[in-house]
Structure formats: C-alpha cells, structure tokens
Amino acid sequence: xxxxxxxxxxIFYRGALAIAIPVMLQQLIQNLVSLIDNFxxxxxxxxxxxxxxxxxxxxxxxxxxxxxxxxxxxxYLTQNYGAGEREGMQQAFRFKLFAGLSSxxxxxxxxxxxPRQILxxxxxxxxxxxxILDQSVAYARLIFFMSVPMILSLCIATSLRDIGQVKLPxxxxxxxxxxxxxxxxxxxxxxxxxxxxxxxxxxxxxxxxRTIELLLYLIAIYRIRPDFTFKITKLFDIDIGLNKExxxxxxxxxxxxxxxxxxxxxxTALYNGRGGAEVVSGMAAGFAIANLMFVAFGGVQSAIIxxxxxxxxxxxxxxxxxxxxxxxxxxxxxxxxxxxxxLASTLLVPVVFGRLSSEANEITRELIIxxxxxxxxWLYLLGQLAVSRAGGDTAMxxxxxxxxxVFIMVPGVLxxxxxxxIGPIGLYAYVRSVxxxxxxxxxxxxxxxxxxxxxxxxxx
Numbered sequence: 389x390x391x392x393x394x395x396x397x398x399i400f401y402r403g404a405l406a407i408a409i410p411v412m413l414q415q416l417i418q419n420l421v422s423l424i425d426n427f428x429x430x431x432x433x434x435x436x437x438x439x440x441x442x443x444x445x446x447x448x449x450x451x452x453x454x455x456x457x458x459x460x461x462x463x464y465l466t467q468n469y470g471a472g473e474r475e476g477m478q479q480a481f482r483f484k485l486f487a488g489l490s491s492x493x494x495x496x497x498x499x500x501x502x503p504r505q506i507l508x509x510x511x512x513x514x515x516x517x518x519x520i521l522d523q524s525v526a527y528a529r530l531i532f533f534m535s536v537p538m539i540l541s542l543c544i545a546t547s548l549r550d551i552g553q554v555k556l557p558x559x560x561x562x563x564x565x566x567x568x569x570x571x572x573x574x575x576x577x578x579x580x581x582x583x584x585x586x587x588x589x590x591x592x593x594x595x596x597x598r599t600i601e602l603l604l605y606l607i608a609i610y611r612i613r614p615d616f617t618f619k620i621t622k623l624f625d626i627d628i629g630l631n632k633e634x635x636x637x638x639x640x641x642x643x644x645x646x647x648x649x650x651x652x653x654x655x656t657a658l659y660n661g662r663g664g665a666e667v668v669s670g671m672a673a674g675f676a677i678a679n680l681m682f683v684a685f686g687g688v689q690s691a692i693i694x695x696x697x698x699x700x701x702x703x704x705x706x707x708x709x710x711x712x713x714x715x716x717x718x719x720x721x722x723x724x725x726x727x728x729x730x731l732a733s734t735l736l737v738p739v740v741f742g743r744l745s746s747e748a749n750e751i752t753r754e755l756i757i758x759x760x761x762x763x764x765x766w767l768y769l770l771g772q773l774a775v776s777r778a779g780g781d782t783a784m785x786x787x788x789x790x791x792x793x794v795f796i797m798v799p800g801v802l803x804x805x806x807x808x809x810i811g812p813i814g815l816y817a818y819v820r821s822v823x824x825x826x827x828x829x830x831x832x833x834x835x836x837x838x839x840x841x842x843x844x845x846x847x848x
Contacts, residue, residue, distance in 0.1 A: 396714035404715065407694050408687035410554035415683040417562040427740050428576050432586055434745055435516060438668035439523025440587055442510045445656055447531060449649050450495050454539055456645035457487045458546040459693075460638035463780055464630070464843060465550040465616060466694055470701025471844040477551070477616040479627045483634045484543040492535050499532035510653070511668075513661030520665060523587050530591035537595075537602040544605045547616050549690050550697075556608055564601035568593050633843075637782045644785030651793040655819050658805045659812035666744075667812050670751030673741045677752070678759045681730045685770050688719050692774035700779055703842050712775050712834075719771035723764030730760035754813045762820050769823055772830040779839030788829040797822040 429437045461484040468476030498506050503525045511517035545557040574582045575589025585592065609617055618625075660668050692715050699708040737753050744752075776784040801819055804810055 394713060394717040396711070396718075400711070400714060401718055404691040404695050404718070407549070407552060407554055408691035410558040411549060411690045412683045412687035414554075414558040414561050415686045416680065417565055428572050429587065429590060431743050432576075433743075434665035434669040434748060435519050436523050436587055437672060437744070438516075438520045438665045440527050440590060441668055441672035442507055442520060442524040442660075443528040443531060444672075445510060445653060446498055446507065446528065449646075449653060450491065450498075450535070451538075451542075452645050452649040453491050453494075453642070454488050454542055455546075456642050457491075457638055458484050458542055459689075459777060460641050460782070461487070461634055462546055462550040462693065463637060463697065463777055463782075464634050465547060466697035466778075467701030467780075467843045469551045469615070470698035471703075471842075473844055474615045475627075476630065476844065478618045478622075479630045480550075480634060481543070481547050481616040481618075482623070482626060483631055483638075484547065485540070487635075487638065488539045488543055489536070491539070495532060495535045499528045503528045510657045511660055512657060514668065515664040520668065527587045527591050530588060531594060534595045534598040537598040541598065541602045541605050544609060548609075548614060550694065551614060551616065552694055552698075553614065554690070556612075560601060560604045560608065563604070564597045567600055568597035571596055637780055640782035640786040641777065644782065644789050647786075647790035647793050651798050654798055655801050655815065658801060659815055661805070662812045662815070663747075666747040667751060669744055670748035671755060671812055671816075673737070673744060673748065674752040674755030674759070677733050677736055677740070677756055678730065680733060681726045681759070681763060684722055684726050684763075684767055688722065688767055688771055689774045691715070692719075692771060693778045696775060696778035700840070700842050701844050705840055705842070708779075708840060709837075712839075716768060716771045716775070720764055720768045723767035726767065727760050727763040730756060730763055751812065755816065758813060758817055758820070762823065765823060765827060769827055769830065772827070772834060775834060776830075776839045779841045780843045781839040781841075783838070784830060784833045788833055789826060792822060792826055792829065796825065 429440050461480040464483075465477050465480035468474075468480065504521055507524045507528060508517065508521055511520055514520065541561075545561060548554070548557050571593030572590055574580050575585050575593050576587075577589075578584030582589075656671075659671055695715065696708055696711055699711060734753050734756050737749055737756070741749060741752060773785055773789075776782070797819055800822070801815055804815055804818055
C-alpha cells in the first residue's frame with residue numbers, strides 16, 4: 389500500500405480529534421486528580437499507599453466489567469444514531485443500565501462480604517501482607533458505596549459520547565474529579581476541622597464526588613433530552629430480540645475484557661510478591677504517572693467507534709474500509725508522540741513521590757521508561773480492537789486476545805515468577821512483550837473484514 393493511502397486528509401482527522409480530544413482531556417483531568425490522590429496517600433507511607441492500591445486493583449476489575457457492558461451497548465447505540473433510529477438507541481441505553489447494575493452483587497461480595505480473603509490473593513508472598521491488608525480492607529468496605537453512582541454515571545457519559553456529545557462528560561466528570569481532590573485534602577489529613585481519617589477519608593471523598601457527579605448527569609440529560617433517553621414509565625419497554633443481539637456481543641466482549649483484566653490482576657499479584665511494600669507502592673506510583681499518557685487510550689477508542697460506527701450505520705461500507713486504515717495510521721503516530729511525553733514524565737517521580745522510599749522511587753522510574761517504549765504499539769493494538777468492535781465483531785477480542793492471555797502470557801509469567809528471582813520490572817517486560825503476538829493476530833483477523841457490517845440492518 390502506498391504511503392499516501394495510509395493517511396486521510398486534515399478534515400477527516402479534525403473530525404476524529406473533535407471526539408478524541410475532549411475524552412482525552414476528561415481522562416487527563418481525572419488521572420491528574422488520581423495522581424494528586426496518590427501523592428496525598430503516599431504521604432502516609434508505603435504501607436498505606438500499598439493498601440489503597442490493592443483495593444483499587446479490585447475496583448479496576450469492576451470498572452472494566454461495567455465499561456465492557458457500556459462498549460457493547462454503545463456499538464449498537466452509535467450505529468442506530470448513524471441510521472437515525474431513536475428506538476434502537478433507547479434500547480441500547482436500557483441494556484447498559486440493567487446489565488451494568490447487575491454487577492453490584494459481585495462488588496458487594498468482594499468489598500463487604502469477603503474483602504480480606506479476596507484482597508489477600510493480591511499479596512501472596514509479600515513480606516508485609518498483613519499490614520497492607522489492614523489498610524486495604526478499611527478502604528474497600530467504604531468504597532463499595534460508590535458503585536451505583538459510578539455505574540449510572542458511566543452509562544450516561546458513554547452514551548453521550550456514543551452520539552458525539554463529548555464536551556458535557558468532560559465538564560461534569562472533570563468537575564467531580566476536582567471535588568474529589570479537595571475532599572481528599574479535607575478528609576485524609578483532617579483539614580478545615582474535619583477528623584483525620586487517612587485511607588478511610590480517601591474512600592469517603594470518592595463516594596461524595598461520585599454522588600455529585602451522578603446528580604449533575606441526571607440534571608444535564610433532563611435538560612437536553614438526548615435521543616437515547618426515555619420516560620421512566622417506559623423503563624421496562626424492552627425489545628427482547630435486539631437485547632439478545634446486544635447480549636451476544638456483550639458476552640463476547642466480556643470474555644475478552646475480563647480475561648484480560650484477570651490476567652492483569654494475576655500478574656499484578658505476582659509483581660506484589662517480589663518484595664515488600666516498596667514494590668507495591670513503587671509499581672502503583674509508576675502507573676499513576678503513566679495514566680497521564682494512558683488518556684490517549686480512551687480518546688482513540690471513542691473516536692474510532694464513533695467515526696466508524698456512524699459510517700457503518702449509514703451503510704457506507706467502502707468509506708469505512710478507508711477510514712479504518714486512516715485511523716490506525718493516525719493512532720500509531722499519536723503513540724510515538726505519547727512515548728516521548730512518557731519519557732519526559734520520569735522527571736515527576738522525585739517531585740510527586742519523594743516521600744516514598746528510594747527503592748520504590750527506582751521501581752517507579754524503571755516502570756515508566758518501559759511503558760514509554762511500548763506506547764506506540766499499545767495504541768495501535770487498541771485501535772485494532774476498536775475497529776473490530778465498531779462493526780460488532782467482538783469475537784476478535786474474545787478468541788484471539790483471550791487465548792493469547794490464557795495460553796501464553798499467564799503461563800509464561802507464572803513460570804518466570806516460580807523458577808527465577810526476576811524482579812517486578814522484568815516480569816512486566818515479559819507480560820508486555822506478548823502484545824506483539826496480539827498485534828500480528830489482530831492484523832490477520834481484521835483482514836477477514838468481519839467488522840465491516842451495518843448492524844442496524846440486521847436488527848430491524
């Protein structure tokens with residue numbers, strides 16, 4: 389293929405960036421707030437920061453589950469938006485709400501029923517596991533109460549993005565994130581007359597901020613009435629046939645996402661077992677800074693799904709085929725830019741996490757450098773997944789991605805952890821090197837063009 393055919397014109401990329409940039413800005417603000425949160429908690433020492441990190445790993449699994457549901461519903465919502473089918477949009481939104489809220493049961497079991505037993509699995513072999521678990525359980529028991537507000541907010545925010553309304557989620561979620569930061573300052577250290585609650589204060593701040601976020605979203609959609617909304621009296625007007633189709637796509641996507649996140653959770657537990665609190669806190673600090681670069685992931689995924697989904701929903705398949713190439717090429721270029729940004733971010737380590745141990749700081753710095761090297765390939769990989777999902781081909785992730793995780797990544801890292809004394813950074817390098825196998829597998833899968841479909845024709 390000629391180089392000039394790999395890239396679209398500026399008008400095309402400007403449209404894609406109009407979707408991607410607000411999403412990236414929203415996540416950047418949220419991740420900056422998360423970085424500040426980590427900075428505040430790090431002032432309590434390695435053990436407290438490690439405890440919050442272990443609980444947040446479980447929260448991460450929960451968020452990935454709900455996000456996978458929202459992506460599944462969003463595939464159909466976006467294509468129905470492109471086809472001008474309001475009823476299909478409403479059905480997709482209902483699916484998000486009901487399927488998302490069903491996950492609260494699992495979150496209760498983890499956070500309230502058996503937190504110590506489940507969180508302890510993340511610290512097998514850690515020399516300070518008991519002390520870390522004390523902090524982690526205290527945080528997890530409280531953080532459960534933000535689950536429902538978070539689910540409903542995520543359903544609304546992603547649905548707005550699915551129809552190209554990306555600025556409103558930017559303002560609302562960013563505002564809530566700033567509120568969270570302020571409340572952390574109040575409750576963690578006991579400022580403005582509040583009691584000093586340390587890690588419990590961090591959890592309470594999150595609950596309050598998530599509740600405010602949901603209230604703002606409800607007010608917003610009541611006022612603007614986007615096409616995916618409906619009267620509360622029609623909440624149970626469910627199209628069984630369409631919801632079955634969405635559920636099928638959701639099942640495949642959930643297999644992909646949950647296999648990935650469980651594999652990541654297993655590998656995180658292995659990293660945590662390579663030392664004491666300095667390893668857990670050092671890795672957590674590294675990811676907190678790296679998250680500033682990971683904002684590109686959400687922007688790329690949203691832009692590709694909205695742009696391609698709308699084109700496919702309108703039945704312009706030849707145009708979608710060209711757009712796929714343009715989007716993937718642009719994604720790799722963005723990854724190269726983010727690589728240099730990540731390398732520059734190592735300068736933040738002694739500034740933000742100077743109160744952690746020197747061993748933790750060294751782990752943080754090495755992790756960020758490794759992440760920087762992989763950034764262009766990760767963004768391209770995510771772009772490939774977004775292309776497949778835009779056309780409803782969720783099997784690519786469920787089959788290719790899951791099989792690679794189950795039969796190559798996890799056995800390999802387990803063998804390294806058991807048979808060698810390689811440190812957490814070495815284990816992480818192996819885990820990420822497996823992504824090159826994914827890149828090749830996804831390339832050949834996309835050539836089959838199972839993603840090149842107008843889903844609105846199939847569900848009418």
